[in-house]
Amino acid sequence: MQNNLVSIITPMYNASRFVAQTIESVLIQTYPHWEMLIINDGSRDNCVEIVERYLENDNRIKLIHQPNTGSAAARNNGIRQASGRYIALLDADDLWDSKFLESQLRFMKEKKATVVCSAYRRIDEDSKEILQVQKVKLVVSLSDMRMTNHIGCLTGLYDTKQFGKIFLKEELKSIRDDYAFWLDIVTLAGVAYGNQEILASYRVLSNSTTGNKKKLIGSQFLFYYRYQKLGIIRSVIYTIYWGVLGIRKFNTNTFKKVEYNGKI
Numbered sequence: 001m002q003n004n005l006v007s008i009i010t011p012m013y014n015a016s017r018f019v020a021q022t023i024e025s026v027l028i029q030t031y032p033h034w035e036m037l038i039i040n041d042g043s044r045d046n047c048v049e050i051v052e053r054y055l056e057n058d059n060r061i062k063l064i065h066q067p068n069t070g071s072a073a074a075r076n077n078g079i080r081q082a083s084g085r086y087i088a089l090l091d092a093d094d095l096w097d098s099k100f101l102e103s104q105l106r107f108m109k110e111k112k113a114t115v116v117c118s119a120y121r122r123i124d125e126d127s128k129e130i131l132q133v134q135k136v137k138l139v140v141s142l143s144d145m146r147m148t149n150h151i152g153c154l155t156g157l158y159d160t161k162q163f164g165k166i167f168l169k170e171e172l173k174s175i176r177d178d179y180a181f182w183l184d185i186v187t188l189a190g191v192a193y194g195n196q197e198i199l200a201s202y203r204v205l206s207n208s209t210t211g212n213k214k215k216l217i218g219s220q221f222l223f224y225y226r227y228q229k230l231g232i233i234r235s236v237i238y239t240i241y242w243g244v245l246g247i248r249k250f251n252t253n254t255f256k257k258v259e260y261n262g263k264i
Contacts, residue, residue, distance in 0.1 A: 007082030011074035015092035042068025136194030
């Protein structure tokens with residue numbers, strides 16, 4: 001484990017439209033000690049060719065290939081091969097501001113924290129800002145996390161020093177796997193801290209379907225009921241609470257695509 005190194009885990013599936021922008025947002029980081037592990041999850045477009053161009057110019061970027069098995073398996077593949085003390089998850093269509101790593105590491109040190117997150121903006125396919133900035137709680141407790149995921153996946157940073165590497169639950173089939181990941185970490189750490197700076201951009205796509213939303217509601221209920229074992233009544237109440245928050249969070253007809261990344 002390299003003590004000052006951040007390992008950035010990026011699953012990639014047919015991401016040719018946006019992956020270059022994501023890589024560029026990492027290349028401009030003011031904190032230079034990072035590695036970016038891009039896991040090609042059986043892509044069928046030309047995103048591999050795009051990434052390979054970057055490999056020629058920066059050896060901090062690594063490309064890993066695997067058959068298409070979903071984002072959870074891809075992230076785990078990257079985490080297993082990560083060399084850094086710190087783990088960050090950045091999807092292949094999201095963006096970091098240039099000071100993301102510098103600010104989050106400084107904030108983590110100030111709070112003596114194991115896990116931190118930050119506020120972030122929402123952008124569309126053309127990288128134009130939409131909706132309202134997604135704010136973050138100053139302190140995220142375990143009870144907060146049990147009710148809903150307060151850690152935007154693209155903003156989370158985890159220090160592995162105390163608890164070692166944590167892996168995603170592949171049995172969740174890439175639905176709610178990122179929620180489970182951050183919940184598991186907060187369960188160990190006891191608390192997460194929210195940096196109030198806006199440090200990242202979460203890309204909202206417009207090709208989600210009604211069927212996907214219905215499927216996600218069911219998955220959310222089962223996550224409470226089966227994964228957290230909260231019982232039927234609490235699981236129903238928490239699912240309703242999650243749904244109300246989702247309506248407030250996405251108060252538009254535009255929703256994030258969930259088939260692969262499962263980020264809603």
